[in-house]
Amino acid sequence: MNLPHNAKAHFAKQHMDDAAKGLAAVADKRLEESEENQRAYERFYNNLALLSGGSIALSITYLGYLKSLSKVVLHQQWLAASWISLFICLMCSVFYVFFQTHYGFFYRNREYCEAVKKRYETEINEVGNLNVVNLQTESEIEAYTAPRREAARTSGKNAKWNERREKFYERSWIWTGRVARLAFLTGFGLLLAFAIKNM
Numbered sequence: 001m002n003l004p005h006n007a008k009a010h011f012a013k014q015h016m017d018d019a020a021k022g023l024a025a026v027a028d029k030r031l032e033e034s035e036e037n038q039r040a041y042e043r044f045y046n047n048l049a050l051l052s053g054g055s056i057a058l059s060i061t062y063l064g065y066l067k068s069l070s071k072v073v074l075h076q077q078w079l080a081a082s083w084i085s086l087f088i089c090l091m092c093s094v095f096y097v098f099f100q101t102h103y104g105f106f107y108r109n110r111e112y113c114e115a116v117k118k119r120y121e122t123e124i125n126e127v128g129n130l131n132v133v134n135l136q137t138e139s140e141i142e143a144y145t146a147p148r149r150e151a152a153r154t155s156g157k158n159a160k161w162n163e164r165r166e167k168f169y170e171r172s173w174i175w176t177g178r179v180a181r182l183a184f185l186t187g188f189g190l191l192l193a194f195a196i197k198n199m
Contacts, residue, residue, distance in 0.1 A: 038100070041096075041100075041177075042097050042100075045093040045094075045096040045097060045177070045180060046093070046097075048089060048093040048180055048181075048184055049089075049090050049093035049094050051184070052086040052087070052089040052090040052093065052183075052184060052187065053086075053090055055082075055086050055187065055188060055191060056083055056086050056087065056090075059079060059082065059083070059191055059194075062195065063079060066198055071198075073198060074194075074197045074198055075193075075194055075197050075198075076194075078190045078191075078193055078194040078197075079190070079191070079194045081187075081190050082186075082187045082188075082190035082191040082194060083187070084187075085183045085184070085186040085187030085190065086183070086184065086187035086188070086191070088179065088180075088183040088187075089179075089180050089181075089183035089184040089187060092176040092177070092179045092180035092183065093176075093180045095172075095176050096173065096176045096177050096180060099169050099172040099173035099176055100169075100173045102165075102169040102173075103166060103169035103170045103172075103173050106162045106163075106165040106166035106169060107162075107166045107170075109158075109162040109166075110159050110162035110163045110166055113155045113156070113158040113159035113162060114155070114156075114159045116151070116152075116155040117152045117155035117156045117159060120148040120149070120151050120152035120155065121152050123145075123148050124145045124148050124149060124152070127141060127144055127145060
């Protein structure tokens with residue numbers, strides 16, 4: 001069945017609108033879940049910091065108890081290594097959220113600066129296609145585009161400045177998380193081994 005051109009255009013627009021609505025719904029859900037995941041990660045690393053600090057405190061108490069016995073304390077170097085690992089975990093867990101927040105700040109700033117730059121560049125490129133009364137001569141067009149060209153250049157510079165900081169904090173954020181998890185497992189394993197050897 002052949003539809004008239006107007007009907008085809010109507011259905012095509014309707015399909016495009018439906019696809020756009022579907023994309024918007026998925027994007028909203030994705031953003032919502034991303035924020036929930038970020039809060040879950042923050043809770044995880046806060047708990048990791050608390051567990052590390054608590055493990056250090058309890059092991060100090062346990063060492064005091066062991067020293068009060070007549071028995072020789074074995075493998076004290078394991079306990080010292082455990083404290084070092086747990087302290088590293090504590091510090092990395094505390095700074096994880098700090099680095100993640102800074103990464104998000106500079107990421108959004110870079111994105112904003114790039115959008116501003118694109119806006120000014122688009123205005124410069126499209127001014128010739130507009131029939132604006134007071135933008136007919138070369139000098140009028142130059143007077144219109146010159147400040148926008150400068151603003152686009154400044155925004156590009158700002159985007160690069162933010163991008164450098166974004167990359168630094170992204171690497172710091174990712175690596176503090178990795179080190180925190182590894183240090184906790186190492187420290188807790190050493191602490192457990194020390195406790196078992198001294199039972």
